[in-house]
Amino acid sequence: MSIPAVEDSWARIEAWLARHAPASHARLRPPASVSDIEAAERTLGVGFHPDLKESLRCHDGVDLQQGAPTLAYYGPPSSVADIVDSTRFLRGIGADVEPDDVLDEDDEDYDELATYWHHDWLLITLGIGWQSSDGLFLSCRPGPNWGRPGRYFDEDIPSFTAWPSLRHVLADYADALENGTTFDGRTPLAVDGVLLWDDEKTTVPDPASPLALAAAAGEPEPEPPAPAEPDPVPGRKAEGQRLLMVRVRRSSPPAPPPMQPDVVFVAGITPEELLRRLGAIPETLRPRGRQRARESAIAPWAAYRPMVRAGTLGGWAYATQEGAYGTQDGVAAQLLRPEVLRRASAGTRAVALTKRGPEVSVTLTEDGVPNPEQARRVESPRENHIPVVGPAQTVLGLGADPWPGSSAAYTRLLAGLERDFGIVYRPDDDVAAELTSALLLPVLDDIDEDAHQYVTEVRDFDLAGLVERTPPQRLRRAIAAQLTRLAAETRIDGYGEVADAVARTGRGEPVDLTPDGPLDLRMRTVAAEAWAARQLLRGPGRWSEGPVTQEDFGAWVIRAEALRALREFVRLPVRAAAATILHQRMSVFWRTELAADLRTP
Known part of the structure; x- marks a missing residue:
């Protein structure tokens, strides 16, 4: 199929803008003069590719004002002056950062992309920020890539796009405008006479469930102890060659880090009640020793959910988080979260002792x-790097305690609990004890009530103007309708308790978000699915075949975010919830639908 000439594509672009986005059409600049183009070539010492010359002879870029047409994420087309300024700027940076071992261009192994900024590249758009930090470049270097567009971004290495020429770029751009198809992954829209770009989001309808896979795996049973070796028979002599074992004395390995789990103490309640407050999953409740709990916590069965054991000390119930947890382990530490401590201390008080790398803290709620x-709160430096031969060289001391200062602080603060609260706890004392334990379904993060209060614009939409000119009740009904559409797009309305809650918002009725109620548990379960899917995709996971895909993870995240939008609609002022709901909408036609919702009495 033949590719239209540059001027033909520009004629189609102009016609569409004039008809659908006249404000953006008005930002097109007149053609550049031949003399201006030739002067730029002399200034830069580069011959412009014929496609670029033809494009500039149609329009010398755009006026960089509100409503200017852009090439989606690649930004507005550059004028001749923009090209000169950007190229000079990027050449200057390239001269400062260019490595000394770059191959000569005559070398057969020379790679044009191996430079920060090649002398014969021209930045032909101004990127999403309307400046020289990113955008499309055009290679004007004679050779196989002559006239080929590339992508430049100041935080990444340059790369060539799939378009073989600027003619192809402009033809695809014209097609996208005329047909409403995507260009560089974004969909063009004409809104109030202006060309806008938006992302059409998609999701898989039935994502694989990490929690269902975990349930199918089952909790590992402890291995039986290995049989003892038989005693040697006295008087029997081995025949033939004998292996002589010589014991060589070696230095003792470093002592392992001390056992110092995160622990919370709550006055006047039972261990079972404490587990309930922490979010214990009933079907995982059973007695476990510490070793069993730790092995179960890192098994596929746990699906990156926290494991806790609970016991009693005098008038206190206490719980310890078991197994590896923290950012690098994929299991979130629970006993320092304010949401958790607030639940645990309801009607009483809770004391938590936690250790996170260099930081050890005691909190009272x-x-x-x-x-x-x-x-x-005590902070200590890391000390498990030991010096080796050579100046300023260190290696990681394997097996050593990385935070000896923190370990000492934990011991001091633990002793202080006896003085301040009468709590006498020794982590080593309950190692073998079969304490009641369970996996947790983590409680939801608090909603930041201030995060969206002052959001004025969402996806190039004037949210502040909408809030100012719309009566509150009408605005709330319209945003409730948007929430209903979001629930359908993300498939969360397939959950009965969610569908009921969304219907209630549409009728202006209250929604029950009681902790541990059906809706709360559904939201927490979906959040746990998203968390587990994320961890399974982070690197070498615990699943041998990787049954969860990136698409599955994306679907769970979309559902979790949509449920968060529902929480915000129930809990926050409509303006704050509107920012989240409109941001999460998946259809690019949400503006048209919102206008219709606002007209509904």
């Missing part, structure tokens, strides 16, 4: 309110 006067 009384009936959901932190008491800063009783808080203690």
Whole structure:
């Protein structure tokens, strides 16, 4: 199929803009003069490719004002002056950062992309920020890539696009405008006389469930102890050659880090009640020793959900988080989260001792309110890097305690619990004890009530103007309708309790978000699915065949975010919830649908 000439594609672009986006059409600049183009070539010492010359002879870029037409993420077309300024700027940076071992261009192994900025590249758009930090470049270097567009971004290496020429870029751009198809992954829209670009989001309808896969795997049973070796028979002599074993004394290996789990103590309740408050999953409740709990916590069965064991000390119930947890282990630490401590301390008080690398802290929460006067926090440097031969060289000391200062601080703060609260706890004392334990379905993060209060624009939409000119009740009904559409797009309305809640928002009725109620548990379960899917895709996981795909993970994240939007609609002022709901909408036609919703009485 033949590719239209540059001027033919520009004629189609102009016609579409004039008809559908006249404000953007007005930002097209007049043609560049031949003399201006030739002067730019002399200034830069580069012959412009014929496609670029033809494009500039149609329009010398655009006026960089509101409503200017852009090439989606690649930004507005550059004028001749923009090309000169950007190229000079990028050449200057390239001269400062260019490595000394770049091959000569005559070398057969020379790679044009191996430079920061090649002398014969021209930045022909101004990127998403309307400046020289990113955009499309055009190679004007004679050779196999002559006239080929590439992508430049200042935080990444340059690369050539799939388009073989600028003619192909402009032809695809014209096709996208005329047919409403995507260009560089974005869909063109004409809104209030302006060309906008938006992302049409998609999701898989039935993502693979990490939690279902975990349930099918089952909790591993402890291995039986190995049989003892038989005693040698006295008086029997081995025949033939004998192997002589010589014991060689070696230096003792470094002592392993001490056992110092995160622990929370809650006054006046039972271990079973404490587990419930922490979010224990009933079907995982059973007695476990520490070793069993830790092995189960890292098995596929756990699906990156936290494992805790609970016991009693005097008038306190206590719980410890078991197994590896923290950012690098994929299991979130629970006992330092304010949401968790607020639940645990309801009607009583909770004391938590936690250790996160260099930081050890004690917190007191009384009936959901932190008491800063009783808080203690100690930070210590990392010390498990040992010097080796050579100046300023170190290696990681395997097996050593990486935070000996933190370990000492933990011991001191643990002793302080006896003085301040009468709590006498020794982590080594309950190693073998079969304490009641369970996996947790983590409680939801708090909603930041201030995060969206001052959002004025969402996806190039004037949210502040909408809020200002729309009566509150009408605005709430319209955003509730948007929430209903979001629920359908993301498939969360397939959950009965969610469908009921969404219907209630549409009728202006209250929604029950009681902790541990059906809707709360559904939201937490979906959040746990998204978390587990993320961890399974982070690197070498615990699943041998990788049954969860990137598409599955994306679907769970979309569902979790949509459920968060529902929470915000129930909990926050409509303006704050609107920012989240409109941002999450998957259809690019949400603006048209919102206009219709606002007209509904």
